[in-house]
Amino acid sequence: MIVSIIGIGLIGGSMGIALKESGFANHIIGVDRDPDNLDKALRRRLIDEAAPLEVAISRSEVVVLAVPVNAIEDLLPRVLDLIGSQVVLDVGSTKRNILQRIRLHPQRRQYVATHPMAGTEFSGPEAALPGLFSGKCCVFCDVEASSPDAVAVVKWLYEALGMQIVYLGGGEHDVHTAYVSHISHISSFALALTVLKKEEDEKRIFELASGGFGSTVRLAKSSPQMWIPIFEQNRDNVLDVLDEHINTLAQFRSLLIKKDFKTFHQLIEQSNQIKKILP
Amino acid sequence: MIVSIIGIGLIGGSMGIALKESGFANHIIGVDRDPDNLDKALRRRLIDEAAPLEVAISRSEVVVLAVPVNAIEDLLPRVLDLIGSQVVLDVGSTKRNILQRIRLHPQRRQYVATHPMAGTEFSGPEAALPGLFSGKCCVFCDVEASSPDAVAVVKWLYEALGMQIVYLGGGEHDVHTAYVSHISHISSFALALTVLKKEEDEKRIFELASGGFGSTVRLAKSSPQMWIPIFEQNRDNVLDVLDEHINTLAQFRSLLIKKDFKTFHQLIEQSNQIKKILP
Numbered sequence: 001m002i003v004s005i006i007g008i009g010l011i012g013g014s015m016g017i018a019l020k021e022s023g024f025a026n027h028i029i030g031v032d033r034d035p036d037n038l039d040k041a042l043r044r045r046l047i048d049e050a051a052p053l054e055v056a057i058s059r060s061e062v063v064v065l066a067v068p069v070n071a072i073e074d075l076l077p078r079v080l081d082l083i084g085s086q087v088v089l090d091v092g093s094t095k096r097n098i099l100q101r102i103r104l105h106p107q108r109r110q111y112v113a114t115h116p117m118a119g120t121e122f123s124g125p126e127a128a129l130p131g132l133f134s135g136k137c138c139v140f141c142d143v144e145a146s147s148p149d150a151v152a153v154v155k156w157l158y159e160a161l162g163m164q165i166v167y168l169g170g171g172e173h174d175v176h177t178a179y180v181s182h183i184s185h186i187s188s189f190a191l192a193l194t195v196l197k198k199e200e201d202e203k204r205i206f207e208l209a210s211g212g213f214g215s216t217v218r219l220a221k222s223s224p225q226m227w228i229p230i231f232e233q234n235r236d237n238v239l240d241v242l243d244e245h246i247n248t249l250a251q252f253r254s255l256l257i258k259k260d261f262k263t264f265h266q267l268i269e270q271s272n273q274i275k276k277i278l279p
Numbered sequence: 280m281i282v283s284i285i286g287i288g289l290i291g292g293s294m295g296i297a298l299k300e301s302g303f304a305n306h307i308i309g310v311d312r313d314p315d316n317l318d319k320a321l322r323r324r325l326i327d328e329a330a331p332l333e334v335a336i337s338r339s340e341v342v343v344l345a346v347p348v349n350a351i352e353d354l355l356p357r358v359l360d361l362i363g364s365q366v367v368l369d370v371g372s373t374k375r376n377i378l379q380r381i382r383l384h385p386q387r388r389q390y391v392a393t394h395p396m397a398g399t400e401f402s403g404p405e406a407a408l409p410g411l412f413s414g415k416c417c418v419f420c421d422v423e424a425s426s427p428d429a430v431a432v433v434k435w436l437y438e439a440l441g442m443q444i445v446y447l448g449g450g451e452h453d454v455h456t457a458y459v460s461h462i463s464h465i466s467s468f469a470l471a472l473t474v475l476k477k478e479e480d481e482k483r484i485f486e487l488a489s490g491g492f493g494s495t496v497r498l499a500k501s502s503p504q505m506w507i508p509i510f511e512q513n514r515d516n517v518l519d520v521l522d523e524h525i526n527t528l529a530q531f532r533s534l535l536i537k538k539d540f541k542t543f544h545q546l547i548e549q550s551n552q553i554k555k556i557l558p
Contacts, residue, residue, distance in 0.1 A: 028485055121491075179474050190550075196553065220551065264510065267516075270472060
């Protein structure tokens with residue numbers, strides 16, 4: 001199978017190397033507007049060759065869009081204009097706007113909307129990891145609007161990466177990811193800012209930062225180029241979850257003010273229930 | 280050296296095994312009000328024998344208090360009443376109240392206040408790890424109130440565990456740890472509660488929870504038995520940091536409402552500076 005990957009960053013690059021290793025692809029063509037990224041990807045053997053968009057699409061059987069979600073929204077209609085029998089998929093972290101955008105495109109059925117729930121706080125081809133997807137979950141959205149053949153090819157692709165597939169509506173997907181991914185990033189960005197502000201006065205503070213702090217602010221290293229478009233596209237859901245999160249923190253605050261440590265104890269016990277889900 | 284450890288949980292148990300392995304101690308006596316903990320600790324060889332408090336102290340050269348911070352506050356004066364030439368240290372996560380409590384005790388100079396900045400979200404002797412402390416940082420507080428000989432013994436102990444030593448005032452320590460440890464826990468507890476509330480309706484959500492979510496809520500598995508006393512003792516500092524954190528989140532909220540993604544982008548870039556400190 002010849003696969004084109006548009007956007008050779010963490011996700012596109014990791015996919016390139018894993019699709020070759022698994023045998024799904026025998027040739028990977030990389031497309032990226034940054035020649036530096038293509039260079040790095042070629043040197044790290046994430047892709048077999050670099051080509052312009054039109055050339056890559058015309059020579060491929062499968063086209064993967066792995067650019068930030070705002071770029072997917074702009075690029076997807078153009079890619080669908082260019083294809084014949086090729087199967088197209090995107091890997092964006094939001095789905096509703098993207099799906100809305102190509103809803104009436106004549107080639108809609110050749111496209112499958114997916115979101116592999118895998119990543120790290122790093123970005124670019126230098127961050128690519130062959131085992132990034134293995135054992136994780138991939139969401140397929142609104143599959144009834146895609147042709148069964150296209151869905152079968154994309155299913156085969158993700159199974160070759162070792163992923164479990166979950167089916168959701170696009171709107172539903174965006175609500176869920178606001179809870180399990182987007183709010184975690186907002187919380188980490190805020191925590192890093194809070195502590196960095198303090199650090200201006202007190203250089204000492206970071207000698208003390210141990211494992212617990214490191215894991216809660218890890219996501220604060222994530223790039224704004226990827227995350228601002230996600231927050232833009234999923235703004236309403238993110239705002240809902242952020243409101244709930246601020247309310248919970250405000251409840252903790254008022255328990256501390258009232259010295260109601262009994263209720264605080266009960267809430268911590270409740271939050272410990274997360275063990276059942278993430279052992 | 281014969282060492283008594285009072286409280287054989289994650290920290291006390293990890294210390295027992297590491298002090299034996301490093302050669303600092305040739306015999307560890309464990310004290311715990313829970314016979315089940317002592318049983319587990321003996322079976323896992325974290326301690327060599329179990330004994331009541333008075334017996335353990337009388338037979339030891341070094342006494343380590345590794346119980347929750349409220350219990351340290353109550354127990355430390357009693358332990359100081361019982362010692363002769365023994366050196367006493369505690370490993371509590373807050374320091375100001377504890378130091379205040381024994382300020383005028385005639386045996387004050389035999390005591391060294393320490394906080395090894397190491398831990399995991401798990402607790403009890405079954406969670407003990409021999410390498411828990413290695414390469415991490417340990418804070419010594421108000422050492423000028425301890426005898427140089429006692430400080431030298433405790434320094435030797437932590438160096439045997441492979442820790443770097445940092446010296447701070449007790450009040451300063453409590454401010455710093457509110458920033459680099461306590462607020463991370465509050466944020467994780469709140470995030471877990473926010474998402475668990477949603478999960479009541481939507482069982483699906485957790486199939487999607489990938490690495491990013493796992494790392495930000497990891498600390499939400501931490502026990503209320505340990506953390507409520509920390510929040511009680513460090514309430515004022517924790518409230519200050521929590522206020523700042525809520526303000527930062529409220530700023531993010533208002534940027535989302537105004538769709539001011541340019542400023543949001545700049546704030547994420549600022550928070551990315553955490554990379555310099557935690558690479």
